[in-house]
Amino acid sequence: MEFIAPSLNYAQLAPMLIVLAGALIGVLIEAFAPRASRFSSQLFITLFALVASLAALFQVRNQSSVDAAMGSVAFDGAGVLFQASILVIAILAIFLIADQENFTALAASVPGSDEEREAVQADLRVTEVFPLTLFAIAGMLLFPVASDLITLFVALEMLSLPLYLMAGLSRRRRLMSQEAALKYFLLGAFASAFFLLGIAYLYGYSGSITLSGIQESVVGGAGNDVFLLLGVAFISVGLLFKVGAVPFHAWSPDVYQGAPTAITGFMAAATKVAAFGAILRIFYVSFANAEWQWRPAMVIIAIITMVFGSVVAITQRDVKRMLAYSSIAHAGFLLAGVIALSKSGLEASIFYLFAYGVATVGAFGIVTLVRDSSGEVGDLNRWSGLGKRSPLLASTFALFLLAFAGIPLTSGFIGKFSIFSAAYESGSTSILIAGVLSSAIAAFFYIRVIVLMFFKDSVEDGTSVIIPSALTTITITVSAAVTLILGIYPAPLIDFIATTATFIR
């Protein structure tokens, strides 16, 4: 048997390889560099890797090929857009993560022990969070461009495993943080087992593990349809879990609340882009011709997700839980783009993902700033009157909330408008009705928070807004600017997406 050397297109793989190299260097720094210099070198390497990766991606933005890595990676316009969104969101989130005030001094120490006290006194820092973030980002970059089932599964685990650990690194309320990590891990592993079984059935159905091979079998209709149905169902469980769609959403409020806020922002924004990138690719490339098999179920899931997320968010008292339920509702809106199954649906989803991701990072950045003596203040009642004490911060938070609600002149409006019109064009009127109704419900609780901040008297219980570090300021300013610019003048980005966004088969 002859052994054929694999041919790799390094230029197209470079964005992922650079991030992985940065992560490996980060591990080496962790092992060998003196403690005093670790933080600055880790931050430098991480930012350098992300910016270099973005530059490498820019070099190859107009290329497309199915042979980037022997048919395992499909490099195309949509993939470039997903990767670019993930990298931009990651750079913004890294600035938040660099504010080490949010992280435990020593992750391995038992909460409340002498060991922890000594670590805090010695001013130790969890610099290992930087390589973990880079590994997660590398997995996220691979997930939406993976074009065979092995790569898809490996990328899924590569983005998930570091996130499980990062959820448990909070500085305060450490038991809650560890509990969040445990829940995220157990439920995530449970979902990936379903994902793997889905892969097995799809392989059994078509005899091929590439997405294009599965598409050929679907078009040809040669295989056993039972296996196709089982495969689509199980693989969807794994993917819908990652985006937090109902009924696979149970983890997200707990994990959002328990994880360090910087990590929550990163996870909420970047994971959603990566997972929806993979969902869009799989459903648009492989299952498009079997739409009658999965579309009715997907429509129901999308409607339930929108309505459930919006309704339950109303009752939340904690700002991070509220944002978690809001992200569940947004997952429902984004599923409308998957169901649309058209070029305009794909474009709208990409725009929505980018706009939502940037606003999410900014919103969680603001959550890190509202504190009392024991740490962040999550209780929404204690946010009342914030607009009088810190008008700038409250106005910026209001801007993000209005973007989530989809009010005109913010990026959220353009995103919602384009995704619902794409769904309507494809004939899903029920999605449109449910979407508009749940948007109205969602607007209620977003605006309630704004009313609370600006028109209620402030409570004197030690809640204060700390002065943000320079890096956090950059994140919040850039996110707010992008949210506003995309709302007022979205044409350049929309045109760019329209010319670039295609899936190659």
Next chain:
Amino acid sequence: MNPYNYLYLAALLFTIGAVGVVVRRNAIVVFMCIELMLNAANLTLVTFSRINGTLDGQVVAFFTMVVAACEVVVGLAIIVTIYRSRRSASVDDASLLKR
């Protein structure tokens, strides 16, 4: 022997694992049930590899084993940390976040 029997066996193992995840309370046992589910998926892959007459399924099974090993490392780290903090690995005790 009819290779489809292995598919039934794998489906049975997967179901046992899934039921175990839902009903068992010890995090370690829950985790073992997840491993059982992964192995059931592996058995399915290898069986389909045999039925289809291609090697792809066996290759996926190898990748799965490696990924499962990584998952054990991360999972046990999290479970052991929880156990050291709480002196209990029960998933019912971890309920601070439920409101």
